[in-house]
Amino acid sequence: MKKLLVKWNEISLVKRIIIGIIIGIVLALTVPNYVSGISILGSLFVGALKAVAPVLVLFLVMHAIAAHKSGKKTNMKSILGLYAIGTLLAGIVAVLASFMFPVTLTLVTGVEDLSPPEGIVEVIETLLFNIVANPIDAIINANYLGILTWAIVLGLALKHASQQTKDMLGSYSDAITKVVQWVINLAPIGIMGLVFDAIVTSGLSALVEYGRLILILVGCMLLIALVVNPLIVYIYTRKNPYPLVFMVLRESGITAFFTRSSAANIPVNMKLCEKLGLDEDTYAVSIPLGATINMAGAAVTISVLTLATVNTLGIEVDFMTALMLSVVAAVSAAGASGVAGGSLLLIPLACSLFGVPNDIAMQVVGVGFIIGVVQDSCETALNSSSDVLFTATAEQAKERVEGKAVTVNS
Template identity: 85%
Template sequence: MKDLFVKWNQVSLVKRIVIGIIVGLILAVTVPKAASWVTIFGSLFVGALKAVAPVLVLFLVIHALAAHKSGKKTNMKSILVLYAIGTLLAGAVAVVASFMFPVTLTLTAGADGLSPPEGIVEVLETLLFNLVANPIDALINANYLGILMWAVVLGLALKNTSQNTKDMLGSFSSAITKVVQWVIQLAPLGIMGLVFDAIVTSGFSALAVYGRLIAILVGCMLFIALVVNPLIVFIYTRKNPYPLVLRVLRESGLTAFFTRSSAANIPVNMRLCEKLGLDEDTYAVSIPLGATINMAGAAVTIAVLTLATVYTLGIEVDFMTALLLCVVAAVSAAGASGVAGGSLLLIPLACSLFGVPNDIAMQVVGVGFIIGVIQDSCETALNSSSDVLFTATAEHARERKEGKIVSMKS
């Protein structure tokens, strides 16, 4: 038994995850009732990731800032620009795709008990209040903006403390990182449970009715992941982007697809950044920040479902309004994490651009929840994998720039 366990751990994590997916699929199709206990693995895995991620982010950021040596450069400015460009282009791709392949919906039921934000001001207000949240509440509720704010403040405050204090913070960070590695080793079992639960709960028949809408959403997200993002990476690095793009999709996007949580995927992304040899001072901040504001997938969801509503109601869309929708989708997507319900609850905000009544917009939110098993999975995979992609891109671009300067001097 011990030898079997050792051999299992010697197999690459991605291959073990694929085995977990296949087993979960087989169990869901063949013995859904007898194997219902399998779902607990999925719940435990996601729960463990969500539990450890806030503590990991807090200590990594505090240690990174406290131990940061004056004069050492980070890439945060470049990464923020990449996050903004990626999200804005995602909204533009979704608008263009919706014009090329218009989709109409059958609106029958709403999303009861949900209250969307009344305007962009409310979204921004929520984000600002999240920044100054009580640190204990921020940890309990996984409010990453609040966690980041307190981590930055504490990290800067501890910058001039003794080396012993900084070493202690480093030891805490290393210990929590080790715990994360243990949790990630359970990914094959966890994802097996998540796949089983998704198929047994939703099945495939519920999704067939909305096949065209799902095709547009998934098509846009694949186009962004495999065309737009690689193009951005190439412009910045002047290197073939696909080895990096495919690796982050395989090692980050795959896990995010099944956990459907950017927060739960933070530890996975941190570990991938470490494996890529990226600067810890940078990725300790950029990864949790990306899980909060880098939301290309959310921009796609907001834009596509908004225009589907508009087409259903027979409303004409002019170029300027479509352009404005790209911006609104991008800004709203960046605020999605600050609103209960994520990107779907920001659809009524975008619909208000076209004068769509709130009760109809909420019916579209209901449609979003029906297709959520696919839409939310693809959205999270794109959002989360882009965090690592753009962090690595900024670092490679800096290395290219520094190499160019050195060669010019020599």
């Protein structure tokens, strides 16, 4: 048994995940009633990731700030710029696609209990209050803006602490990172359970009616992941972007697709950044921050479903107003929670731009939940993988600039 486990662990994680996906599909299609307990494996895996992620972020960021040497530069400004550009372009792509391939909806009911934000001011207020949240509440509720704020403040306060204290923080950080590795090694089993549960509970029949809408959403996200983001990377780095793009999609996007939670994927992204040899001072902050504000997939969802609603109601929209929607979608997406379904509750906010009544907008949210098995999975995969992509891009761009400076000086 021990030899079998050793051989299993020698296989690359991606291959093991693919094996888990195949087993999950086969079991769901052949014996769903006899192995129903398999679905709990997926819930346990996602729960473990969500449990370890807040503690990981707190100690990793706190240690990175406390141990940071004065004069050493990070790439946070560049990364924040990349996050903003990527999210805005995603909204624009979604608007263009919705004009080129307009879709209408068959509206549903049953989402009256949900409470979407009433305006962009409320979204911004929520973000600000998340920043000043009680640290214990922030950890319990996986409020990453609050966790980041406290980690940075405590890290700054500990900058002048003794080396022994900093070493202790480093030991805690290393220990939690080790726990993360153990959890990530369970990904094949967890994803097998997630695939099984998705097929058994949702099936594929519910998606047929909304096939055209799903094609538009997924098509936009694929275009962003395989064309727009690589173009951004090339402009910044002047290197072939696709080796990096395919790596982050393979090693971050796959797990994000099945967990459907940017927050749960933080440990996976941290591990990938370490594998890429990126600066820990930078990715310790950029990855959890990206899980909160880097939401290209959410911008696509908000824009496409809003314009589908407008088309359904027969409202005439000029192109400039639709472009304004892409800006609102980008800003709103940055306020979407890093958990499954977060972007859907921002659709009523965007619909209000066109005078769509809230009761109709909430029916559109219901449509979003119906197609969520595909929409939210693809959205999270795009959001989370691009956190690593843009973090690595900023570092490569910095190296390119520094390399040019060395050449000029020599």
